[in-house]
Amino acid sequence: MHENTITPVVRLNDVAYQYPQGESLRFADLEVPPGQHTLILGDSGSGKTTLLHILSGLLKPGDGTVQVDGQQLYGLPARKLDAFRGQRIGLIFQEAHLVKSLTIKENLQIAQGFAGAKINNDRINEVLSLLNLVDKANNYPSKLSRGQLQRAAIARAVINRPAILVADEPTASLDDRNTSSVLELLLTQAEEHHATLIVATHDKRVKTRIAHAYQMGIKQ
Amino acid sequence: MNILQIAWKSMRQNPATSVLGILLTAFGTGILCVLLLTSRQIEEQLDNNSRGIDLVVGAKGSPIQLILSSIYHMDNPTGNISLRxxxxxxxxxxVKLAVPLSLGDNYKGHRIVGTDSTFLQLYNLALAEGRIWQRDFEAVIGAEVARKHGLSVGDKIYGAHGLSSEGHTHSEHPYTITGIFEPVHNVADRLILANLASVWRMHGDNDDDHDHEHGEDDHDLSGVEEHEHHHGEQHDHDHSHEEPQLVKSIMGDIGTGEREITSMLIQYRNPAAIGMFPRLVNQSTAMQAASPAIESARLFALLGIGIDSLQVLAYVIMLMAALSVFISLYNALKSRKYDLAIMRTLGASQGKLFGIVIAEGILLTFVGAILGIVIGHVALYLISASTGGATTLLETLVLLPQEAWLVLIGVSIGFVSAIIPAIKAYKTSISQTLSGN
Known part of the structure; x- marks a missing residue:
């Protein structure tokens, strides 16, 4: 008889990282089942961003294994890892970091292109519509408000229907009202695109919306 | 969006530095383009004008001056030679063909050349309208002379002494234009041709019998035919027919008792003459033989010194363009490091970032090189128009295959300038950049 198990969308085993300055971090193991939105909690400097970069395939750990959506990330050749990241991992930062020389629509087009997908303008319109940005499609980032930029960054993160949405301190400099609306947006979009949301934050306001948490520095 | 589109958009993001790089490349390429086109035109003109002429025989003096005055009609003659x-x-x-030239006058800067119809044969001249001269003071003009001065058949023109239109005007003897040649795109387009006797008479040969005794052909076409085809008895007959005439110099040496011409253009019957004939002239006559091939090569080599200096200037400008492109790309990297890191998070490989920066450098210099070629052609047209040249707008639009090399040089400069910034982009650490370290 087979045991009915669900493959976790994120799995970290014995992961350790040593900074160039010499300081080293060993992370507690982590397993996130699909759809279980998870917070990465910890104080500033505790290594939350480092952990997010490791599980996004941006920073190779010195030790341990990282599996995302069933794929051992650091067993992949560099180019395949880049393509995998583009296809299956959506990244959102505290700042929107849209490419300034491109319009909002073009920012979404390069997200499709770099991930190796064909440019799909219908999909772009669909996502922009969900995020109420259709009329801003041909605007450059410099013409958008901060809230619109944040929504555009989320649109770019979900455009390729990623398995996980990774957000690094998305509410750090926002007031309560905006924090609530950004969280609402992230959760809605994650549900909409069947993605698992992983949010690194030291913002206590976020804890009320996402139940599962991974505490930095504590072995789970 | 492909790499080129992203690079193009990025270029537009920094218009000031991009425009500087483009303009510097354009100026460098423009100068090289003008030099390329002008040296080709000069070479072509030298070649076109001296085609079919194996030797020029004239008075002793500078061989380059003899070539310049007798083939290119650009300098004073070295003197006269005896017609006999x-x-x-x-x-x-x-000798297969010998074309006599008598020079001395001009019409608004265009040489009036006393000659015979061997000249037409040598330069493959055909009439566009009218007829060849049949008597003294009838002239046939080149296509450029007609176009530039709006002259047509039946018009009368007055020659002025010397090479400049400011010389003494021979108001007593107007030339009547009897024909206009088809354009041949060489010096003949800018000449006015008449028979030898017209030039002699203009400069003091007042032998009125001359016309009456010889009739039309004696002054002109028959003489030619005989020079060309009848080297034997018939030739001697012509000489004896002309020699008894009252002979006067066309260059002011009136009354010495011998007719003179300025020079003679020679076409050999066979290549064996190349070594022997010039020596024969130089050693056994009072005349000088100058080879157009040798003297034109010397002339082009002299011009080449100036062209080389300008080429150095153009390369210095191109080097500045390379530096400008390098600095603009390198500086832009600082402000674009987040853009590049974000592209990596979206799935762009390191190679793709390298490609984007290289494409930007190439695009900058490619646009500059194309603009430079346009500037070069327009400049050439403007130079030609301001100096009264015959180059038409259409002719300046013709592209040379060598101009592709100019674009290639520009693109290579862009590539080389972008390598270091591209390597820096390639090595960008996404994690460090996004962490703000």
Whole structure:
């Protein structure tokens, strides 16, 4: 008889990282089942961003294994890892970091292109519509408000229907009202695109919306 | 969006530095383009004008001056030679064609050349309208002379002494234009041709019998035919027919008792003459033989010194363009490091970032090189128009295959300038950049 198990969308085993300055971090193991939105909690400097970069395939750990959506990330050749990241991992930062020389629509087009997908303008319109940005499609980032930029960054993160949405301190400099609306947006979009949301934050306001948490520095 | 589109958009993001790089490349390429086109035109003109002429025989002096005055019609002649001596030389079996030239006057800067119809044969001249001269003071003009001065058949023109239109005007003897040649795109387009006797008479040969005794052909076409085809008895007959005339110099040496011409253009019957005939002229006559091939090569080599200096200037400008492109790309990296890191998070490989920066450098210099070629052609047209040249707008639009090399040089400069910034982009650490370290 087979045991009915669900493959976790994120799995970290014995992961350790040593900074160039010499300081080293060993992370507690982590397993996130699909759809279980998870917070990465910890104080500033505790290594939350480092952990997010490791599980996004941006920073190779010195030790341990990282599996995302069933794929051992650091067993992949560099180019395949880049393509995998583009296809299956959506990244959102505290700042929107849209490419300034491109319009909002073009920012979404390069997200499709770099991930190796064909440019799909219908999909772009669909996502922009969900995020109420259709009329801003041909605007450059410099013409958008901060809230619109944040929504555009989320649109770019979900455009390729990623398995996980990774957000690094998305509410750090926002007031309560905006924090609530950004969280609402992230959760809605994650549900909409069947993605698992992983949010690194030291913002206590976020804890009320996402139940599962991974505490930095504590072995789970 | 492909790499080129992203690079193009990025270029537009920094218009000031991009425009500087483009303009510097354009100026460098423009100068090289003008040099390329002008040296080709000069070479072509030198070649076109001296095609079919194996030797020029004239008075002793500078061989380059003899070539310049007799083929390119750009300088004063070295002096005169005896017609009798020239005819003896023309009768030599090594000579296929001998074209006599008598120079001395001009019409608004265009040489009036006394000659015979061998000239038409040498330059493959065909009439566009009218007829060849049949008597003294009738002239046929080149296509450029007609176009530039709006002259047509039946018009009368007055020659002025010397090479400049400011010389003494011969108001007593107007030339009547009887024909206009088809354009041949060489010096003949800018000349006015008449028979030898017209030039002699203009400069003091007042032998009124001359016209009556010789009739039309004696002054012109028959003489030619005989120079060319009848080196034997018939030639001698012509000489004896002309020699008794009252002979006067066309260059002011009136009354010495011998007719003179300025020079003679020679076409050999066979290549064996190349080594022998010039020596024969230089050693056994009072005349000088100058080879257009040798003197034109010397002339082009002299011009080449100036062209080389300008080329160095153009390369210095291109080097500045390379530096400008390098600095603009390198500086832009600082402000674009987040853009590049974000592209990596979206799935762009390191190679793709390298490609984007290289494409930007290439695009900058490619646009500059194309603009430079346009500037070069327009400049050439403007130079030609301001100096009264015959180059038409259409001719300046013709692209040379070598211009592709200019674009390639520009693109290579862009590539080389972008390598270091591209390597820096390639090595960008996404994690460090996004963490703000």
């Amino acid at each position: 001596e020239a005819q003896t030389l023309a009768a030599n079996p090594m």
